[in-house]
Amino acid sequence: MELRFCPLFSGSSGNALYLGCGDTHLLIDAGMSGSKITNELEKIGLSPDRLSAILITHEHSDHIAGVGILSRRYDLPVFANEATWEAMRPKVGNICERNVRVFETGSDFLIGDIDVMPFAIPHDAAEPVGYSFYAGQSKLSVATDLGTIKESWMKQIAHSDLVLLEANHDVEMLKAGRYPYELKRRILGNKGHLSNDAAGKAAAALVKRGVQAIILGHLSGENNFPELAYQSVCCVLQEEGFEAGRDVMLSVANRDCASGMYVVGANRADQ
Ligand SMILES: [Zn+2]
Numbered sequence: 001m002e003l004r005f006c007p008l009f010s011g012s013s014g015n016a017l018y019l020g021c022g023d024t025h026l027l028i029d030a031g032m033s034g035s036k037i038t039n040e041l042e043k044i045g046l047s048p049d050r051l052s053a054i055l056i057t058h059e060h061s062d063h064i065a066g067v068g069i070l071s072r073r074y075d076l077p078v079f080a081n082e083a084t085w086e087a088m089r090p091k092v093g094n095i096c097e098r099n100v101r102v103f104e105t106g107s108d109f110l111i112g113d114i115d116v117m118p119f120a121i122p123h124d125a126a127e128p129v130g131y132s133f134y135a136g137q138s139k140l141s142v143a144t145d146l147g148t149i150k151e152s153w154m155k156q157i158a159h160s161d162l163v164l165l166e167a168n169h170d171v172e173m174l175k176a177g178r179y180p181y182e183l184k185r186r187i188l189g190n191k192g193h194l195s196n197d198a199a200g201k202a203a204a205a206l207v208k209r210g211v212q213a214i215i216l217g218h219l220s221g222e223n224n225f226p227e228l229a230y231q232s233v234c235c236v237l238q239e240e241g242f243e244a245g246r247d248v249m250l251s252v253a254n255r256d257c258a259s260g261m262y263v264v265g266a267n268r269a270d271q
């Protein structure tokens, strides 16, 4: 089956990703205003009332700013684990009980045609997760807000057709930049964000494990540039003998508007 994926926003100022399969339409995070997310959804031809659900990775505001308004306005179910619900409840306003859906990290569940697997990631939130999505033989994974490379999440997203992978910052730009010391320490820490170089290492390891396409995302507006993230990851891939465009499709998600529509599994005979 065919998965359609479009990052609407991906960056440290806000995140919202669209994933569709047949008549199932998911929004992964809603970290921008409801109206901005609605605008970007409409650009890809989808009215928000057709969304099947919103899935939350963690309670930081760049992932949940528009959740409450979208759920209330369009009567949308919101999926998160218990600890994330507890942490985000005070921030998202009242959400109708029937739309409060709780999952367990590490246990998969079905939403329409898509099998959803939430997996644990190292990040300074209550119980942050990344997601793998399965439909037929197709697999797509979303892994941002990653403090460090860990075998557990690498193993989970291995053999995905497509991965949205965090390339948050250039370490030198961050160190030399104007962020306060504490914030720099947080970002660079084991529960902060993945640098361009670390993303390169993860990308090389993922190519070895059958990943065919990688979109770099969650870029910092302050400590990174799309071209720098792309080139840094290309360099590390090259050191490992891989070439972007030949061994893996590599691209960078837009921070503040919809990126192109990626289609996974279109030519497979499993539909
Ligand atoms: Zn984030």
Ligand SMILES: [Zn+2]
Pocket: 058, 060, 123, 125, 145
């Ligand atoms: Zn975060």
